[in-house]
Amino acid sequence: MSSLHPRRIAAPALLLAALLPALAAAQTRDQMVAEALSAAPATVAVHATVMDWEQNVLREGTNGWTCFPSPPSIGNAPMCFDEPWLEWAHAWMNQQPVAVDRVGVSYMLQGDDGSSNTDPFAEGPTADNHWVVEGPHIMVIVPDVAALEGLPTDPSAGGPYVMWKGTPYAHVMIPVH
Numbered sequence: 645m646s647s648l649h650p651r652r653i654a655a656p657a658l659l660l661a662a663l664l665p666a667l668a669a670a671q672t673r674d675q676m677v678a679e680a681l682s683a684a685p686a687t688v689a690v691h692a693t694v695m696d697w698e699q700n701v702l703r704e705g706t707n708g709w710t711c712f713p714s715p716p717s718i719g720n721a722p723m724c725f726d727e728p729w730l731e732w733a734h735a736w737m738n739q740q741p742v743a744v745d746r747v748g749v750s751y752m753l754q755g756d757d758g759s760s761n762t763d764p765f766a767e768g769p770t771a772d773n774h775w776v777v778e779g780p781h782i783m784v785i786v787p788d789v790a791a792l793e794g795l796p797t798d799p800s801a802g803g804p805y806v807m808w809k810g811t812p813y814a815h816v817m818i819p820v821h
Contacts, residue, residue, distance in 0.1 A: 677702050680711035684724035684751040692724055717767075719757035725750045732785050732813070736764060742812050748785040753820070755779040761799060764813045776807075779821040783807075789814045 676696060681689040693705030697715055711724040725733055728748025735742035760766035760773035769775030776799050786792065792814055796805045804818045 673702055676713040679713040679722045679754075680724070681722075682754050683711055683722035684709065684753060688724060688751065718759075720754060721752065721756040722754050723750055723752045728785060729783070732815075736813050739765065744785050744787045746787060750783040750785075752778075752783065753780045755781065755821075759807075761797065761805075761807050762809075764808045764811055778817065779819060781820055782818040784816040784818065786816075792816060 677694045680694045680702070681692065683689075684692060688707065688709050689711065691705050691707035692703075692709040692711045693701060694703040694711050694713075695701055697712060708727055709724050710730050712722065714721045726749050728744055728746055729750040732742050732744060732748060733750075734740075756778055758769065758775050758777040760769075761776045763773045766773045766775075778799065789812075792806045792809070795816065796803075797807075797809050799805050799817065799819075804816050806814055807817045808814045
């Protein structure tokens with residue numbers, strides 16, 4: 645009968661312990677990619693770049709679209725941006741001026757867990773920031789926000805509405821449910 649020596653057990657255990665974080669990271673990466681791509685139609689997702697919120701490329705793409713998993717602080721909100729939206733999002737996240745030079749489209753086909761309809765930087769619902777939890781939707785930005793005049797700002801009116809009207813980050817929300 646052979647006895648198990650502690651060194652014979654320890655070496656595989658140490659190897660397994662060393663590999664577990666890498667295996668977990670690979671699974672997490674795959675989950676982030678899948679979640680990010682769920683934000684867009686299959687025809688966009690199939691060739692989209694996927695990045696995490698630290699700007700690490702998780703998957704290279706070829707079609708000009710960039711998809712992100714849900715931001716860590718927001719909950720459910722995976723999204724896919726075309727180039728104008730990617731520039732817009734960078735300005736918004738850094739609270740910098742935004743210059744939209746052409747129409748941009750963004751997909752959030754998994755919806756989101758909510759945001760203010762009036763304050764681009766609100767971090768949670770308050771009595772006066774008109775918090776909205778939106779189902780699947782498409783968002784559109786335009787070079788001249790004056791073109792959005794005449795569209796409602798009330799999400800419950802039915803159909804498209806303007807979010808963040810009166811700010812440089814105004815955009816059209818188009819529910820698709």
